[in-house]
Amino acid sequence: xxxxxxxxxxxxxxxxxxxxxxxxxxxxxxxxxxxxxxxxxxxxxxxxxxxxxxxxxxxxxxxxxxxxxxxxxxxxxxxxxxxxxxxxxxxxxxxxxxxxxxxxxxxxxxxxxxxxxxxxx
Numbered sequence: 001x002x003x004x005x006x007x008x009x010x011x012x013x014x015x016x017x018x019x020x021x022x023x024x025x026x027x028x029x030x031x032x033x034x035x036x037x038x039x040x041x042x043x044x045x046x047x048x049x050x051x052x053x054x055x056x057x058x059x060x061x062x063x064x065x066x067x068x069x070x071x072x073x074x075x076x077x078x079x080x081x082x083x084x085x086x087x088x089x090x091x092x093x094x095x096x097x098x099x100x101x102x103x104x105x106x107x108x109x110x111x112x113x114x115x116x117x118x119x120x121x
Contacts, residue, residue: 007039007047008063010106015052021102022050026075037089048108059105064097067112074110076100090114 007046012018015036015077023038028048029037036052052058065071070088076101078084085099085107097111 005045005047007049008061009049009051009111010061010063010102010104011054011056011058012050012052012102012104012106013058015050018050018052018102018104022048025082026077026100026108027113059102061106062109063107063111064111070096070098070110070112090116092116 006071010018015038015065018042019033019038020031023030025027026042026047028040028042031047032043033039038050039049040048042048042065048063074084074088083101083103086097088096091095091114094114094116096114097109099107101107
């Protein structure tokens with residue numbers, strides 16, 4: 001078996017409000033929409049699905065997006081009112097990243113390699 005892609009699925013309470021937030025604030029583009037399930041994309045390799053279907057509780061998801069830069073994106077979405085958890089910073093695991101939430105509490109972290117080796121290696 002060869003895996004070609006994986007996609008996080010976030011459960012949300014207000015499907016239309018979530019789509020608006022991801023599109024207008026975070027800059028995701030719609031990929032497809034079917035009833036209360038939608039695919040979003042960012043760039044060539046960033047995919048995320050949103051759903052308001054089923055009985056699973058909303059707000060328990062998290063996803064990490066590897067990017068070529070994070071500071072400019074952080075500032076762009078900060079100015080639009082994104083629900084930011086922290087500011088970009090360099091971490092010992094060799095990444096510079098920050099986390100943003102949606103209105104349900106799902107977390108998205110955006111990071112880029114710093115070039116530093118993770119501690120202990």
